Amino acid sequence: MIGQFLVYITLALSVGSTVVYLISANKNEKLNKAGSYLYNGVTLGLILMSLFLLSIILSHDYQYTYVYDYSSNELPLSLLISTFWAGQHGSFLLWAIFVAVIGYFLMPYARKFGYESYVMGFYSLILVFILLLMIFKNPFHFLWESYEGVEVGFTPKNGHGLNPILQNYWMAIHPPILFLGYAAMSVPFVFGLAGLFKRDYRQWIDIAIPWTLFATATLGLGIMIGGFWAYETLGWGGFWGWDPVENSSLLPWIVAVALVHTMFVYRKNGGLIKTNFSLAVISFVLVLYATFLTRSGILAGSSVHTFADPGMTVYLILLLFIVAFLLLGLFALLFRLKEIPNPKMNFSFTSKEFALSFGTIGILLSGLIIIIGTSWPILGPWFGQPKAAIDTSLYDQWNLPIWIVLLFVNALSLFFRWKSSDIKTVLVKSLPAILISIALTAVSVIMGVGNFLFLLLIFTAWLSMIINTQLIIKHFAKNFAKTGAYLSHVGLALLLLGALGSGAFSESTQLTLKEGEQTEAFGYTFFFLKKERIEKELTDREKYQLTLMIEKDGEKNIVKPVAYWSDFNKREVPYMQPGISRFLTKDIYVEPKDVRSTSNAMSIVLSKGHKHRIPLNYSVNMAMLGFDMAHSTSPEGEPNHIRMGCIIRFEPHEGESFVDTLYISLDMLSGCNHPEWYTYLNTVIEIGFKEFIPNKENMAQSQAVFYFREKGQPEPEPVTVFTFRVIIEPYINLVWIGTIILFAGFFIAMGKYTPGGQKKKKKKKKGNDTSQQIISDTAAQASPDRATDGSGTGENSGDAKAGDGQNEEDRA
Amino acid sequence: MKPRYIVGSIIGVLFLILAIYSFDSSKIEYTDFLEARETGKTVQVIGSWVKEHDYDYDVENNQFIFYMEDEESNVTKIIFDGGKPNNFDIAPELVIKGKFNGDVFRASEILTKCPSKYEGDGEELKSS
Numbered sequence: 001m002i003g004q005f006l007v008y009i010t011l012a013l014s015v016g017s018t019v020v021y022l023i024s025a026n027k028n029e030k031l032n033k034a035g036s037y038l039y040n041g042v043t044l045g046l047i048l049m050s051l052f053l054l055s056i057i058l059s060h061d062y063q064y065t066y067v068y069d070y071s072s073n074e075l076p077l078s079l080l081i082s083t084f085w086a087g088q089h090g091s092f093l094l095w096a097i098f099v100a101v102i103g104y105f106l107m108p109y110a111r112k113f114g115y116e117s118y119v120m121g122f123y124s125l126i127l128v129f130i131l132l133l134m135i136f137k138n139p140f141h142f143l144w145e146s147y148e149g150v151e152v153g154f155t156p157k158n159g160h161g162l163n164p165i166l167q168n169y170w171m172a173i174h175p176p177i178l179f180l181g182y183a184a185m186s187v188p189f190v191f192g193l194a195g196l197f198k199r200d201y202r203q204w205i206d207i208a209i210p211w212t213l214f215a216t217a218t219l220g221l222g223i224m225i226g227g228f229w230a231y232e233t234l235g236w237g238g239f240w241g242w243d244p245v246e247n248s249s250l251l252p253w254i255v256a257v258a259l260v261h262t263m264f265v266y267r268k269n270g271g272l273i274k275t276n277f278s279l280a281v282i283s284f285v286l287v288l289y290a291t292f293l294t295r296s297g298i299l300a301g302s303s304v305h306t307f308a309d310p311g312m313t314v315y316l317i318l319l320l321f322i323v324a325f326l327l328l329g330l331f332a333l334l335f336r337l338k339e340i341p342n343p344k345m346n347f348s349f350t351s352k353e354f355a356l357s358f359g360t361i362g363i364l365l366s367g368l369i370i371i372i373g374t375s376w377p378i379l380g381p382w383f384g385q386p387k388a389a390i391d392t393s394l395y396d397q398w399n400l401p402i403w404i405v406l407l408f409v410n411a412l413s414l415f416f417r418w419k420s421s422d423i424k425t426v427l428v429k430s431l432p433a434i435l436i437s438i439a440l441t442a443v444s445v446i447m448g449v450g451n452f453l454f455l456l457l458i459f460t461a462w463l464s465m466i467i468n469t470q471l472i473i474k475h476f477a478k479n480f481a482k483t484g485a486y487l488s489h490v491g492l493a494l495l496l497l498g499a500l501g502s503g504a505f506s507e508s509t510q511l512t513l514k515e516g517e518q519t520e521a522f523g524y525t526f527f528f529l530k531k532e533r534i535e536k537e538l539t540d541r542e543k544y545q546l547t548l549m550i551e552k553d554g555e556k557n558i559v560k561p562v563a564y565w566s567d568f569n570k571r572e573v574p575y576m577q578p579g580i581s582r583f584l585t586k587d588i589y590v591e592p593k594d595v596r597s598t599s600n601a602m603s604i605v606l607s608k609g610h611k612h613r614i615p616l617n618y619s620v621n622m623a624m625l626g627f628d629m630a631h632s633t634s635p636e637g638e639p640n641h642i643r644m645g646c647i648i649r650f651e652p653h654e655g656e657s658f659v660d661t662l663y664i665s666l667d668m669l670s671g672c673n674h675p676e677w678y679t680y681l682n683t684v685i686e687i688g689f690k691e692f693i694p695n696k697e698n699m700a701q702s703q704a705v706f707y708f709r710e711k712g713q714p715e716p717e718p719v720t721v722f723t724f725r726v727i728i729e730p731y732i733n734l735v736w737i738g739t740i741i742l743f744a745g746f747f748i749a750m751g752k753y754t755p756g757g758q759k760k761k762k763k764k765k766k767g768n769d770t771s772q773q774i775i776s777d778t779a780a781q782a783s784p785d786r787a788t789d790g791s792g793t794g795e796n797s798g799d800a801k802a803g804d805g806q807n808e809e810d811r812a
Numbered sequence: 813m814k815p816r817y818i819v820g821s822i823i824g825v826l827f828l829i830l831a832i833y834s835f836d837s838s839k840i841e842y843t844d845f846l847e848a849r850e851t852g853k854t855v856q857v858i859g860s861w862v863k864e865h866d867y868d869y870d871v872e873n874n875q876f877i878f879y880m881e882d883e884e885s886n887v888t889k890i891i892f893d894g895g896k897p898n899n900f901d902i903a904p905e906l907v908i909k910g911k912f913n914g915d916v917f918r919a920s921e922i923l924t925k926c927p928s929k930y931e932g933d934g935e936e937l938k939s940s
Binding site (some may be wrong): 121163165234235280300302303365369372373376377380386388389390391393394397510513559568569573575576593596721723725 | 831833838839843869871894896898902907
């Protein structure tokens with residue numbers, strides 16, 4: 001009740017904030033003030049909603065559907081808090097609260113630059129849409145509102161619980177960072193939009209740079225943490241699967257990375273203004289597109305991550321959300337297109353501008369391939385094609401050459417100068433790096449890499465790393481913040497090397513082991529040391545830690561994968577978590593795939609009406625006629641034991657048969673069963689009714705397990721056999737190290753662009769390239785229409801590319 | 813027309829042809845078992861696990877064998893190269909990728925839903 005009410009109030013406040021801010025249009029101080037109060041009201045409303053959700057989660061208030069569906073009494077505090085965002089409804093709230101809180105800090109920042117009313121107006125409009133979705137998808141519905149036939153006021157004693165494979169600390173980390181990234185991607189968009197409305201086509205870029213860096217860094221970090229989680233505990237075998245939903249979160253990131261580069265070009269020479277506008281719009285629209293793909297159910301048949309169909313209303317709001325902001329951005333841009341300054345830029349193919357523009361095109365090309373592939377199941381039917389998905393190998397095929405070129409351009413461009421550079425000088429400067437890279441690539445050839453494109457990627461990655469490192473060393477003492485960009489490039493090159501190594505050169509095999517056994521694979525000896533039950537105090541699960549020792553040349557490593565039976569799926573199938581042994585150059589990834597009980601004894605399983613040969617004498621058949629429940633008795637003094645019979649017809653010869661009953665003693669407490677061994681017709685064959693497998697739906701169809709032994713032999717013990725998938729993942733560590741370096745670079749770069757530092761830098765920069773700045777500025781005034789101007793190759797092609805991306809979005 | 817435009821458009825057209833060709837050749841259609849059997853192509857089939865039939869994991873060959881019913885109610889035996897996937901038994905819907913080999917559908921991939929995406933259906937509440 002309180003929760004629902006808060007959603008409506010907050011929605012109303014957000015509408016108010018949007019309207020007041022946009023009417024104010026920067027002209028009315030009073031209205032701005034009113035807008036800010038309304039906006040703070042929205043933030044407060046969302047904070048209250050979040051606190052309320054937390055309180056009902058922490059107090060186990062299971063009358064709320066959301067709390068019932070995703071949490072349970074057994075969850076430890078950290079995981080209990082994580083159930084906040086475990087489902088569709090709560091993750092909308094998480095997104096909303098992050099957007100709102102970022103806006104709280106954005107407001108004074110935008111005010112300082114005279115951008116408050118437009119920025120906050122459009123920003124509130126984003127919240128209007130999210131809150132509109134929350135009217136239908138909020139975590140505050142009662143059980144009796146969600147499910148028919150539930151009595152009003154009914155509060156279950158325990159919840160359904162969190163899916164066991166989400167019960168991991170990454171659940172507390174990955175979703176918040178990802179949603180923080182999604183939320184932060186709104187900022188460059190609203191600055192761009194505000195710039196268009198204010199007719200201030202330049203300043204917004206400067207102002208938006210630190211926010212764009214922050215958004216790009218957090219979104220990328222969130223994506224990669226998801227990859228790490230998938231690899232480390234979900235047992236997906238790799239960190240990236242080109243799943244449509246993974247792709248859809250990558251798309252805004254790719255465009256944001258392009259935007260970071262074009263913003264940089266703008267700062268240096270005042271160019272690529274339209275490209276910056278376009279990319280700011282596209283990156284945010286892609287965030288909305290990702291939301292749509294994940295939550296509309298439209299990719300249900302092609303992705304593992306999508307939510308179930310949320311219903312027509314929510315589907316339409318999600319669609320409207322994208323269309324509204326796409327059209328808003330598009331029309332604002334078209335409306336102002338003629339006015340947007342178009343600095344004439346004189347630069348050649350060997351200029352830094354050209355290299356950066358070219359690189360941007362490459363990055364966007366990679367995005368274009370991914371968006372077409374991801375959208376294929378939706379796009380196909382529009383063009384009268386049968387519904388089809390794209391084989392994920394396509395992404396590898398395209399991205400490999402694209403990133404080879406990008407790494408190469410990145411490496412050489414660092415020695416390029418603005419406007420034009422002497423190619424000879426560039427080559428001389430990069431010669432040492434080229435030679436070292438060739439030598440390092442040769443090492444890979446010796447190690448057996450034969451694929452030409454792989455070698456090219458290895459070469460260009462080394463080249464990029466070495467040259468970027470040279471520049472880091474050069475700038476480290478003088479201008480530390482400047483090293484951020486170079487650091488990010490090094491990180492990316494490492495990440496790509498790791499992706500290549502772990503993706504193209506991984507090997508896997510299957511091991512079947514009993515406790516205490518050992519076997520060889522990949523030159524290692526795998527000992528299955530022991531199986532231990534853990535978390536015994538929790539009654540909703542049966543969780544076993546398996547300890548394996550991996551040995552080679554006396555070096556021993558322990559891995560501890562987990563097999564976990566949970567009430568969540570009625571303990572039908574265990575959840576498996578991999579164990580990973582980390583080496584510098586590779587991981588050995590051990591994931592349980594299957595577990596079964598076998599015995600060294602011969603056994604058969606029978607149900608009523610079935611017959612089977614006796615293993616110790618194949619000429620004899622035994623058929624099960626049924627269970628003898630009538631004579632089920634508890635022996636004196638042992639109330640927990642039940643003696644049960646199974647009626648068997650033996651068929652020693654064709655047309656000859658006799659019937660007898662075999663007994664089992666079931667211990668209801670320990671679950672240990674004891675057969676009463678039955679001697680078959682004065683032979684040495686003994687038959688034991690060893691296990692009773694009940695069929696809950698139809699008791700008469702329950703199964704019986706019979707063991708066979710020769711007289712005098714010890715009773716056979718059942719043994720659990722595990723099957724493990726072992727994967728060697730070469731150089732996977734480079735992926736993680738690369739990721740850390742990549743995003744550390746972003747955060748260092750943010751220091752360079754803080755608003756205060758920016759002015760200082762700008763002054764300094766102006767001193768250096770005054771002439772150029774003036775040239776481009778005057779050119780902008782002289783020729784505002786650039787369409788027929790062929791001199792700005794880089795920008796032209798950059799714009800054309802952005803345009804392509806936009807058309808793509810249009811269709812999507 | 814400046815030469816760089818001509819070069820640019822040639823590159824653009826080449827890229828487009830290459831893209832169309834590569835997308836066209838790597839698409840995998842969604843279909844049912846009948847059509848999949850007729851065409852023999854690699855396809856994707858949406859359906860659900862038929863729990864009433866036997867299912868088994870063949871340890872030696874690392875194959876998971878089960879029966880699946882597609883949306884047209886055709887039931888077919890599936891051999892999947894790999895173990896039983898996580899969430900297999902609670903997935904209301906499966907999507908498998910592969911092709912027919914005789915009477916058996918050989919699956920190379922099974923898609924079950926991401927664990928966070930299950931939404932309760934209140935079934936348990938009704939029975940309690």
